[in-house]
Amino acid sequence: DAGVIQSPRHEVTEMGQEVTLRCKPISGHDYLFWYRQTMMRGLELLIYFNNNVPIDDSGMPEDRFSAKMPNASFSTLKIQPSEPRDSAVYFCASSPGLRGVQITQYFGPGTRLTVL
Amino acid sequence: GIQVEQSPPDLILQEGANSTLRCNFSDSVNNLQWFHQNPWGQLINLFYIPSGTKQNGRLSATTVATERYSLLYISSSQTTDSGVYFCAVERDRDTGFQKLVFGTGTRLLVSP
Numbered sequence: 001d002a003g004v005i006q007s008p009r010h011e012v013t014e015m016g017q018e019v020t021l022r023c024k025p026i027s028g029h030d031y032l033f034w035y036r037q038t039m040m041r042g043l044e045l046l047i048y049f050n051n052n053v054p055i056d057d058s059g060m061p062e063d064r065f066s067a068k069m070p071n072a073s074f075s076t077l078k079i080q081p082s083e084p085r086d087s088a089v090y091f092c093a094s095s096p097g098l099r100g101v102q103i104t105q106y107f108g109p110g111t112r113l114t115v116l
Numbered sequence: 117g118i119q120v121e122q123s124p125p126d127l128i129l130q131e132g133a134n135s136t137l138r139c140n141f142s143d144s145v146n147n148l149q150w151f152h153q154n155p156w157g158q159l160i161n162l163f164y165i166p167s168g169t170k171q172n173g174r175l176s177a178t179t180v181a182t183e184r185y186s187l188l189y190i191s192s193s194q195t196t197d198s199g200v201y202f203c204a205v206e207r208d209r210d211t212g213f214q215k216l217v218f219g220t221g222t223r224l225l226v227s228p
Contacts, residue, residue, distance in 0.1 A: 031214055033214075042218055042219075042220055042221070043202065043204075043218040044218075045215060045216060045217075048214070048215070056215060089157060091159065093159075095214055097214070103147055103164060103214060104149060104161045104164045105149070105161065105214065105216065106161060107151075107158070107159035107160075107161075109157070109158055110157055110158075110159075112157075
């Protein structure tokens, strides 16, 4: 398997613009997670899905952030409008859940977002 | 919420040395994982270890759930071991299955 795929790997945008981050989880994994990593706050869980349904979005910082999972092989994280404080590395991860031998999460390479 | 503390925050080793990284957590957990973030930013899962001991090559981990800590041992360290090591815990199924809380990490530098 190719692992978790994220695109783009780097994104530079200007304040106020819409940003869309994309993720393809590992095939067969039931859970998908979006994390954000910053120097100040470390790794934070933003939202996670089970079987394409959002389960917990309590980590989403503001209404400017939204996430969707229209099918089992694709998810997006959207920021509209973007602000400089949104600059961070955004990771997507997936997990086989209880069907897996070990309940581990597998991370994508991340998208480094810079908002000017 | 649950607190996850890792020590030491920074560690510098000579190649070939051994080290122990510690993770303390403030409440009972269902799930504990160790991750390595390499210098290029990639997060790699090392161990799923809610209790007991596991070994994988030069790495091993032990979790004593009743005492709320986990240890990661690195033996005969290599320069490729450099990076940040994170401990992450899932408190319990009532607060969210697989809802991991990450520690602040231990930054390891192994010099040749």
